[in-house]
Amino acid sequence: MSNSELRDKVLELEPYPEDLKDRIREKIIHTKERPLKAWERPFLAFWCIPVGLVLLGVAIWGLTRYDAFSQIPGHKLVGLAFCFLFGCGLLVFCSMVLKKGALRLRSTSFMIYAALGFVVFWICAAMIAGRPVTSGDLAGLIVVGVCVICTRIESSELRLRERVLCNELALAELSELVSRRDAQGIRRD
Amino acid sequence: MASRRALIESELLLLQHRRGRSGALEKLVEIWERPLYYYVRRLVNTEDEAKDVTQDVWLNVVRKIGAVRDPAAFPAWLYKVARTHAVSHFRETRPFEPLPGNESVADVACTNVNDLYSTLNAEELHWGLSQLSPPHSECLILHFLEGFSVEEVGNITGVPLGTVKSRIHYAKKALRDVLKKEGKCNEQ
Numbered sequence: 001m002s003n004s005e006l007r008d009k010v011l012e013l014e015p016y017p018e019d020l021k022d023r024i025r026e027k028i029i030h031t032k033e034r035p036l037k038a039w040e041r042p043f044l045a046f047w048c049i050p051v052g053l054v055l056l057g058v059a060i061w062g063l064t065r066y067d068a069f070s071q072i073p074g075h076k077l078v079g080l081a082f083c084f085l086f087g088c089g090l091l092v093f094c095s096m097v098l099k100k101g102a103l104r105l106r107s108t109s110f111m112i113y114a115a116l117g118f119v120v121f122w123i124c125a126a127m128i129a130g131r132p133v134t135s136g137d138l139a140g141l142i143v144v145g146v147c148v149i150c151t152r153i154e155s156s157e158l159r160l161r162e163r164v165l166c167n168e169l170a171l172a173e174l175s176e177l178v179s180r181r182d183a184q185g186i187r188r189d
Numbered sequence: 190m191a192s193r194r195a196l197i198e199s200e201l202l203l204l205q206h207r208r209g210r211s212g213a214l215e216k217l218v219e220i221w222e223r224p225l226y227y228y229v230r231r232l233v234n235t236e237d238e239a240k241d242v243t244q245d246v247w248l249n250v251v252r253k254i255g256a257v258r259d260p261a262a263f264p265a266w267l268y269k270v271a272r273t274h275a276v277s278h279f280r281e282t283r284p285f286e287p288l289p290g291n292e293s294v295a296d297v298a299c300t301n302v303n304d305l306y307s308t309l310n311a312e313e314l315h316w317g318l319s320q321l322s323p324p325h326s327e328c329l330i331l332h333f334l335e336g337f338s339v340e341e342v343g344n345i346t347g348v349p350l351g352t353v354k355s356r357i358h359y360a361k362k363a364l365r366d367v368l369k370k371e372g373k374c375n376e377q
Contacts, residue, residue, distance in 0.1 A: 004192040004193075006311055006314070007224075007335070010227075010311045010334060012311075013311060014226070014227045014315065016226055017226075019240075020226070020243060024243070025218075027248050027251075158204060161204060162201065162205065162208070169201060172192075172197055
C-alpha cells in the first residue's frame with residue numbers, strides 16, 4: 001500500500017460531519033471576495049478612477065465657472081451640493097461594482113492601472129489646456145509604463161505557471177491510473 | 190502523505206482563484222477539508238469543538254487567502270492557520286491549563302518516513318494516533334501522514350527543528366508502545 005493510499009484510508013476512518021460541510025460552504029459564499037478577472041482590472045482601474053475624476057472636474061467647472069450657472073444666485077452652494085451628491089453616487093457605484101471588493105482595491109496591478117490612467121489623464125488635460133508637457137510628466141509616464149509592463153509580465157508568468165501545472169496534473173493523473181492498473185495486475189502486452 | 194496530484198491540484202486551484210476563476214476556492218476546500226478536520230480533531234477534545242475550529246479556520250483561510258505568496262506553500266500555511274485556531278480555542282476554553290507539549294528538547298535524529306508505514310495498517314494507525322498526546326499525534330500526522338518536511342512541521346507548529354525531531358522520535362516510540370500494549374503491533 002502506498003503512503004497516500006494509507007493516508008486516504010486513515011482519513012476515511014474519521015467520520016466527516018456532513019453538516020460541517022454545508023456550514024463551511026454556506027459561510028464561504030457569504031465571506032469570499034471574488035478576485036478581479038483579468039479584463040476587470042484595467043477596466044475598473046481606468047474607468048472608476050480617472051473617468052470619475054474627469055466627470056467630477058467637469059461638474060465642478062460647469063457649476064462654478066460657466067456663465068449660465070454663475071448667474072444663478074447661490075450657484076456655488078448648489079454646485080457644492082451637486083458635487084457632494086455626485087461624489088457620493090460615484091462612491092456607491094464603485095462600491096457596488098466592487099462588491100466585497102477590498103481585495104481588489106488592495107491589488108497592486110489595480111493600483112498600477114489606475115496610476116497609468118491618472119498620468120494619461122494628466123497629460124491629456126495639460127495638452128488640452130495648452131500647457132506644455134514637462135519632463136516630469138514624461139518621467140511619470142515612463143515609470144508607470146514600466147510598472148504596467150512588469151504587471152503584464154507577472155500576469156503572463158501566472159498564466160504560464162497555470163499551464164505547466166495543468167500538464168503536471170495530467171501527468172500525475174496518468175501515473176495514478178498506471179499504478180492502479182499495475183496494482184490490479186493488468187499488464188499490457 | 191497527500192498525493193502529488195492533490196498538491197499540484199491545490200496549487201493550480203489557488204492560481205485560478207487569484208485569476209478570478211469561479212469555483213476554484215470551493216474545489217480547494219473540497220480537497221483539504223477532510224485532512225484538515227482529521228488534524229483538528231486530534232488537537233481538540235470533542236467533535237463539536239473540532240467542528241467549530243474547522244469552520245473558523247476555513248473562514249479565516251477564505252479571508253486571508255490573498256496573503257499566500259507562494260501557491261505551493263498553501264498546505265503548510267493552511268495547517269499553520271488551523272493550529273493557531275486550535276491553540277486559541279484551547280486558551281479560550283481552558284485559560285488556566287498549560288498548553289500540552291512543552292517537554293524537554295532532545296536532539297534525536299529523525300527516522301525514516303516509510304518504516305512507520307511498513308509496520309502498520311490504517312486502523313492501527315488511526316487508533317494509535319487517537320491515543321497519543323496532541324503534540325505527538327500532531328507531529329506524526331503532519332510529517333508521516335501529510336508528508337511535510339521536518340522544517341515545515343517546525344514552521345507549522347512554531348517549535349525549533351530539534352524539538353520537532355525529538356517529538357517525532359518519541360511519538361513513534363509512544364505509538365509503538367500503545368499498539369504493543371493493545372497487542373496490535375508486532376515488536377520491531
